[in-house]
Amino acid sequence: xxxxxxxxxRVLTAYEDLxxxxxxxxxxxxxxxxxxxxxxxxxxxxxGSKDALVEGFIARLMDLTEEDIDIMxxxxxxxxxxxxxxxxxxxxxxxxxxxxxARLAQTADPRAGVALASIHDRWLDVVTQVVGDxxxxxxxxxxxxxxxxNSALMGMGATEPNDPTDERLDRLLEVIxxxxxxxxx
Amino acid sequence: xxxxxxxxxRVLTAYEDLxxxxxxxxxxxxxxxxxxxxxxxxxxxxxGSKDALVEGFIARLMDLTEEDIDIMxxxxxxxxxxxxxxxxxxxxxxxxxxxxxARLAQTADPRAGVALASIHDRWLDVVTQVVGDxxxxxxxxxxxxxxxxNSALMGMGATEPNDPTDERLDRLLEVIxxxxxxxxx
DNA sequence: TTGACTATACCGACTGGACGGTATAGTAGC
DNA sequence: GCTACTATACCGTCCAGTCGGTATAGTCAA
Numbered sequence: 373x374x375x376x377x378x379x380x381x382r383v384l385t386a387y388e389d390l391x392x393x394x395x396x397x398x399x400x401x402x403x404x405x406x407x408x409x410x411x412x413x414x415x416x417x418x419x420g421s422k423d424a425l426v427e428g429f430i431a432r433l434m435d436l437t438e439e440d441i442d443i444m445x446x447x448x449x450x451x452x453x454x455x456x457x458x459x460x461x462x463x464x465x466x467x468x469x470x471x472x473x474a475r476l477a478q479t480a481d482p483r484a485g486v487a488l489a490s491i492h493d494r495w496l497d498v499v500t501q502v503v504g505d506x507x508x509x510x511x512x513x514x515x516x517x518x519x520x521x522n523s524a525l526m527g528m529g530a531t532e533p534n535d536p537t538d539e540r541l542d543r544l545l546e547v548i549x550x551x552x553x554x555x556x557x
Numbered sequence: 558x559x560x561x562x563x564x565x566x567r568v569l570t571a572y573e574d575l576x577x578x579x580x581x582x583x584x585x586x587x588x589x590x591x592x593x594x595x596x597x598x599x600x601x602x603x604x605g606s607k608d609a610l611v612e613g614f615i616a617r618l619m620d621l622t623e624e625d626i627d628i629m630x631x632x633x634x635x636x637x638x639x640x641x642x643x644x645x646x647x648x649x650x651x652x653x654x655x656x657x658x659a660r661l662a663q664t665a666d667p668r669a670g671v672a673l674a675s676i677h678d679r680w681l682d683v684v685t686q687v688v689g690d691x692x693x694x695x696x697x698x699x700x701x702x703x704x705x706x707n708s709a710l711m712g713m714g715a716t717e718p719n720d721p722t723d724e725r726l727d728r729l730l731e732v733i734x735x736x737x738x739x740x741x742x
Numbered sequence: 743t744t745g746a747c748t749a750t751a752c753c754g755a756c757t758g759g760a761c762g763g764t765a766t767a768g769t770a771g772c
Numbered sequence: 773g774c775t776a777c778t779a780t781a782c783c784g785t786c787c788a789g790t791c792g793g794t795a796t797a798g799t800c801a802a
Contacts, residue, residue, distance in 0.1 A: 379751080379752085396581075396582070397581070397582075400786080400787060400788085401787075401788060401789085402786095402787075402788095410751095410752070410753090411752065411753045412753080412754070412788095412789090413751095413752060413753045413754060414752045415752095416752095416788090416789075416790090417751060417752060417753095418751090421788080421789075422787095422788065422789085474706075477710040477711070478580065478659065478660050478661075478662065478710065479580040479581055479582050479660075481580075484710075485710055485711045486711075488710055488711055489707075489711040492707065492711075505732075507725070507728040507729055507731070507732045508732055510725075510729060511700055511732050511733065513703070514699070514703030515696055515699045515700055515703060517703035517706060517707060518699030518700060518701070518702035518703040518706070519699060521702060521703070521706035521710070522674075522677070522699075525659060525662040525670055525673060540692070540695075543692040544692055544695060544696060546692070547690075547692045547693055547696050547736055548696065550735055550736055551732055551735055551736065585760080585761060585762085586761075586762065586763085587760090587761075595777080595778085596777075596778050596779060597763095598765095598766095598777075598778065598779070598780085599776080599777055599778065601762095601763075602776070602777065603776095603777095605763095606762080606763075607761095607762065607763090743802105744801105744802095745800105745801100745802095746799105746800090746801095747799085747800090748797100748798085748799080748800105749796100749797090749798080749799100750795100750796085750797085750798100751794100751795085751796085751797105752793105752794080752795080752796105753792105753793080753794075753795100754791100754792100754793095755790105755791095755792095755793105756789105756790080756791085757788105757789090757790075757791100758787100758788095758789095759786105759787090760785100760786085760787085760788105761784105761785085761786085761787105762785090762786105763782105763783085763784090763785105764781100764782080764783080764784105765781085765782080765783100766779100766780090766782105767778100767779090767780090768777105768778080768779080769778075769779100770776090770777085770778100771774105771775090771776090771777105772773100772774090772775085772776105
């Protein structure tokens with residue numbers, strides 16, 4: 373690990389930003405380098421190929437996933453509330469990484485698909501633990517997936533607002549409570 | 558319109574297949590033409606540009622959507638059962654078109670994302686009509702979205718089976734019934 | 743303390759291949 | 773003779789990856 377808040381990290385963030393804003397096609401090495409404020413050569417010094425860049429991005433995503441699960445388990449409002457409310461916008465570093473991964477998965481990069489599937493499974497485990505019923509947990513995680521993917525894929529075409537305090541989410545959570553979900557762990 | 562599966566249709570289907578199998582990057586004009594068994598010149602005779610091909614694909618998707626909604630409304634097992642069970646595999650022409658659209662969404666052009674959003678809205682309308690409650694309908698459509706996008710994005714990484722008669726879907730539908738959804742119109 | 747050498751971090755011109763699109767000449771069937 | 777193609781060649785652009793070079797800091801030995 374090099375000392376300063378490094379070029380390597382800036383490159384990863386630039387890649388993520390470009391995936392979100394312009395899709396996989398727009399996230400070229402030149403564009404990523406420019407965004408990160410390094411030259412193309414500099415980028416390729418840190419990541420020897422585009423493939424290695426994808427690998428690095430996914431590794432960071434998996435780290436953020438573990439962090440987010442810790443936060444989720446400690447959330448004062450409960451796991452279910454947390455997972456549904458944070459399924460909706462692009463605010464946190466984790467949200468952004470997830471949306472970027474969804475963009476990557478669209479282009480059939482199997483690694484992004486596998487990463488997404490494993491994140492989904494982690495959530496399912498945690499929610500199952502909390503609500504006690506595997507099928508109820510599955511329904512909840514699917515709703516979360518639906519919210520995520522809608523914001524990931526529909527972009528400007530979306531009808532869903534991206535506000536985690538939206539009262540429509542309150543109502544959605546009330547309906548979810550009917551499934552038998554404990555709203556607190 | 559000529560008699561058998563016309564070259565035009567074959568081109569559209571080949572494009573769809575390639576989107577599903579190889580993503581947007583793999584669906585090049587050369588690859589689509591080869592898959593459809595026409596020459597590149599032949600493809601460009603029918604669709605003057607890749608843009609026109611996308612347009613043609615989306616037009617067919619929207620036709621299939623209207624057909625599917627008619628089928629859904631007439632489904633003997635009810636709208637909710639139908640929408641959840643058919644959210645899961647790549648069997649029908651409509652399913653395949655939807656998965657392909659998810660691959661295309663927001664990659665280069667917002668049209669696929671807009672189309673997806675409008676299909677989502679049509680479903681929401683229909684389900685709201687049937688179950689009577691907008692929030693319950695939203696939860697159901699989100700579960701359907703979750704199932705769809707999981708099969709669209711996770712590909713080989715998926716843990717979800719793609720079998721509409723899977724008993725896990727039966728259990729999921731039982732849980733959804735607790736939301737207050739009428740399982741028949 | 744200075745000069746030789748090494749490692750790390752980065753630059754940017756260039757190459758080669760892929761891809762969208764154009765063009766043109768020709769063919770089979772109605 | 774028109775529609776619906778096939779076949780092939782070619783062009784310009786974009787893009788991943790290569791390569792030679794530069795800058796800086798640190799090591800070490802004479």
